[in-house]
Amino acid sequence: MKEHTIESCAKANLAIRDTLDIVGGKWKLILISVLRSGKKGFNELSREAGISPRILSKELQELEMNGLVSRKVCDTKPITVQYELTEYSHSLNDVLVAMEKWGYQHRKRIVQGIE
Amino acid sequence: MKEHTIESCAKANLAIRDTLDIVGGKWKLILISVLRSGKKGFNELSREAGISPRILSKELQELEMNGLVSRKVCDTKPITVQYELTEYSHSLNDVLVAMEKWGYQHRKRIVQGIE
DNA sequence: GTAAGTACTATCCTTTTTGTAACAGATAGC
DNA sequence: GCTATCTGTTACAAAAAGGATAGTACTTAC
Numbered sequence: 001m002k003e004h005t006i007e008s009c010a011k012a013n014l015a016i017r018d019t020l021d022i023v024g025g026k027w028k029l030i031l032i033s034v035l036r037s038g039k040k041g042f043n044e045l046s047r048e049a050g051i052s053p054r055i056l057s058k059e060l061q062e063l064e065m066n067g068l069v070s071r072k073v074c075d076t077k078p079i080t081v082q083y084e085l086t087e088y089s090h091s092l093n094d095v096l097v098a099m100e101k102w103g104y105q106h107r108k109r110i111v112q113g114i115e
Numbered sequence: 116m117k118e119h120t121i122e123s124c125a126k127a128n129l130a131i132r133d134t135l136d137i138v139g140g141k142w143k144l145i146l147i148s149v150l151r152s153g154k155k156g157f158n159e160l161s162r163e164a165g166i167s168p169r170i171l172s173k174e175l176q177e178l179e180m181n182g183l184v185s186r187k188v189c190d191t192k193p194i195t196v197q198y199e200l201t202e203y204s205h206s207l208n209d210v211l212v213a214m215e216k217w218g219y220q221h222r223k224r225i226v227q228g229i230e
Numbered sequence: 231g232t233a234a235g236t237a238c239t240a241t242c243c244t245t246t247t248t249g250t251a252a253c254a255g256a257t258a259g260c
Numbered sequence: 261g262c263t264a265t266c267t268g269t270t271a272c273a274a275a276a277a278g279g280a281t282a283g284t285a286c287t288t289a290c
Contacts, residue, residue: 009149009151009152011219012148012151012215013145013148013149013164014218014222015214015215015216015217015218015219015222016144016145016148016211016214016215016218017145017218018218018219018221018222019215019217019218020141020144020145020214022221024139024141025247026139026247026248029131029135030128030131030135033127033128033131034124034128036127041266041267042266042267043265043266043267049128051248052248052249052250053267053268053269054248054249054250054268054269054270055247055249056268057268057269073267076266077257077258077265077266078256078257078258078265078266078267079256079257079266079267080266080267081266081267081268091217091220091221092217094209094213094216094217095210095213095214095217096131097213098209098210098212098213099130099131099134099135099210100127100130100131100134101130101209102130102134102206102209102210103129103130103131103132103133103134104126104130104133105206106133106134106137106206107129107130107133140277141277156236157236157237157238158235158236158237158238166278167278167279167280168238168239169238169239169240169278169279169280170277170278172237172238172239191236192235192236192287192288193234193235193236193286193287193288194236194237194286194287195236195237196236196237196238
């Protein structure tokens, strides 16, 4: 498990690239993170994530294509749409938790370094 | 721990953003992943990661500024430079491992889905 | 002096991403 | 009819990122 053969490294690098292909970019992980607190409407997501509708629409389509987010149209007064994390998206939990922890620790480190 | 208050969610989202600020983008995590197999020279990194020298130079500077990579000039025949992960960069291990696992599983899932 | 290797930097250009603003279709309230 | 809300889309523009190609500087080898 601790061996660093050429093959195992190439495999690891490929896996990282694969992951970045799906959830890389500026918004994907942020959207998923925001959606972890529950289903959200389009404008709601736009506000909470601070993302313009144009980009949001594109990002949500890509997330949906990759099976990470589901889109449900609700038959309400003004028609509304609910975006929600899929079961499969939970497989990203480790990634998200690790990034949350790191970001939190890193910020602490930076702040302490300044003071 | 399982509460989803407004504050805890905002905190989590901020942490994700912080992490992305440091290791987001197309190359940072790939470079770190490549460097996990040991120190590398500039051209070596360029070849292994498939990144052009111009971008590589910029990315390495940013990684160095954030304390994730160290740069050592070696007094060899033709002068060489060794790039190496810092101690602090190991704090990203959980993130990298989680992403490696996910990328690997996701690829398996996709391949199976096609066959 | 010529070629080759290392580590970049500079220049130019293309692609991708992101943002802004406006607009469309549907429905409800006034 | 006018306005407002919700969900997007479209058109246009700006910015960021990325790639290709050379070129610089230094050193060793021939």
